[in-house]
Amino acid sequence: MNxxxxxxxxxxxIAGFVGVLSLSFVSSEARxxxxxxxxxxxxxxxxxxxxxxxxxxxxxxxDAIKIGASAYGQNCARCHxxxxxxxxxxxxxxxxxxxxxxxxxxxxxxQSGAIRNGVTYMPSFKDVFKEEAIWAIRSFIVSVxxxx
Ligand code: HEC
Numbered sequence: 583m584n585x586x587x588x589x590x591x592x593x594x595x596i597a598g599f600v601g602v603l604s605l606s607f608v609s610s611e612a613r614x615x616x617x618x619x620x621x622x623x624x625x626x627x628x629x630x631x632x633x634x635x636x637x638x639x640x641x642x643x644x645d646a647i648k649i650g651a652s653a654y655g656q657n658c659a660r661c662h663x664x665x666x667x668x669x670x671x672x673x674x675x676x677x678x679x680x681x682x683x684x685x686x687x688x689x690x691x692x693q694s695g696a697i698r699n700g701v702t703y704m705p706s707f708k709d710v711f712k713e714e715a716i717w718a719i720r721s722f723i724v725s726v727x728x729x730x
Contacts, residue, residue, distance in 0.1 A: 620707055623653040623715035631713055636686040640721045650722030653715055661704065666726050672704065676728045685720060692716050 627645050640646035654666065661672040668674035678684050693716070695706035707716070 620705065620710040621653070621656040622710055623649065623657075623712075623718065625649060625712055625714035625718060628714050628718060631717075634713055636689060637682045638685045638717050638720050638724070640717050641724065643721060646718045646721040647725045648722075649715075650718035650720070653711075654719050654722050657707065657710075658719065666723055675723045676726050677730075678723065678727070680724045680727050688720050688723075689713070689716050692719070 627649065628640065628643070631639060654662075655664070658675075659665075662675050663669045663672075666675045678688065691704075692711065693706060693708040695702065696704040697706070
């Protein structure tokens with residue numbers, strides 16, 4: 583076998599392989615940002631709510647913060663930013679007040695989304711999240727609260 587030819591062929595196939603790798607990397611990145619399918623959240627580790635409430639029942643609960651962080655990453659980060667640090671297309675949720683009135687506002691907003699004149703600025707999560715999931719995300723956001 584002609585060694586030079588072999589090396590060229592090997593180099594070409596390695597280059598091709600690397601090309602495929604970087605292509606698939608790019609497309610999975612694109613999907614991570616463009617995925618509009620809301621992801622259900624497993625809340626089986628959290629104390630179940632006996633009834634619906636407008637006040638976060640999980641404030642400071644470490645499990646809730648962890649589950650909420652993951653649920654936030656899958657459902658909210660693409661608009662509100664990784665770690666709730668907004669890149670500008672949606673409000674920075676770290677700035678939301680941490681009081682009970684804002685608990686109620688938060689729950690309402692996540693359930694109804696922001697849809698005006700037929701344009702969806704934020705989807706409704708009413709049919710995707712159990713209320714426990716909303717409070718887990720609220721707990722995560724309160725845990726990263728900042729005043730400025
Ligand atoms: C498709 C982008 C998008 C996604 C996904 C999204 N949001 Fe939003 N969200 C927005 C926009 C845009 C606004 C501003 C709404 C408006 O213009 O009325 C907003 C507003 C809010 C507000 C009100 C903020 C304020 O300062 O009054 C809350 C709370 C909120 N979102 C929470 C969430 C949570 C929690 C999730 C994930 C479960 C989420 N959003 C997913 C785009 C998004």
